[in-house]
Amino acid sequence: MEYYKFIMAPFIGALIGWLTNYLAVKMLFYPRKPINILGWKLQGVFPKRQQELASSLGKIVEREFISHEDIQKVINDPRFRDRLNNILSEYIHNLLSRKLNSLHPVLAGLLSSRVADSLQARLSRESEKILPQLLQRLAEELEHSLDFKEVVRHKVENFSMDKLEEVLFSIMRKEFRFIEIIGAVLGFVIGTLQALFFFFA
DSSP, X not given: OHHHHHHHHHHHHHXXXXXXXXXXXXXXXXXXXXXXXXXXXXXXHHXXXXXXXXXXXXXXXXXXXXXXXXXXXXXXXXXXXXXXXXXXHHHHHHHHHHHHHHHOHHHHHHSOHHHHHHHHHHHHHHHHHHHHHHHHHHHHHHHHHOOHHHHHHHHHXXXXXXXXXXXXXXXXXXXXXXXXXXXXXXXXXXXXXXXXXXXXX
């Protein structure tokens, strides 16, 4: 009967280690609402600290990932401006063709392609001149109107805990499972050491 206790100790330790880590993972999200237990409030880590996490995450995103300086870099990138110029030229071409046809089909037919091309080239040059000013104005408006830190903070604060749990588990399912397994392994090792200690004591 005594040997039975020594044999069971590692398995009981493994069960306790697994259960402890399993509950630790679950308590990241549960309970959603505070529960009073003898005057002590129990609540999941993420639900309890959602506002604090939202504020910290907003600051990190703005500082490390995206900022108004990043928008300025994109706007001032010559490749971006070239693509935008091409888009404007195509828009002007389509606009001229559509407007001329809608005003008077005969007039559109009388206008030679050379005249139409000249008009399009003139408008394209004018748009190219004012494009840098427009982009700079757009960047300034975005800087005044768009606060990345506040956008992230607001979204995280209003993020559903069910959705957050679903997202994190979809990304870190293997890691959470590994934590549970490590708990079982450590529990088994500790139980084995305890059994050996008491057996040889």
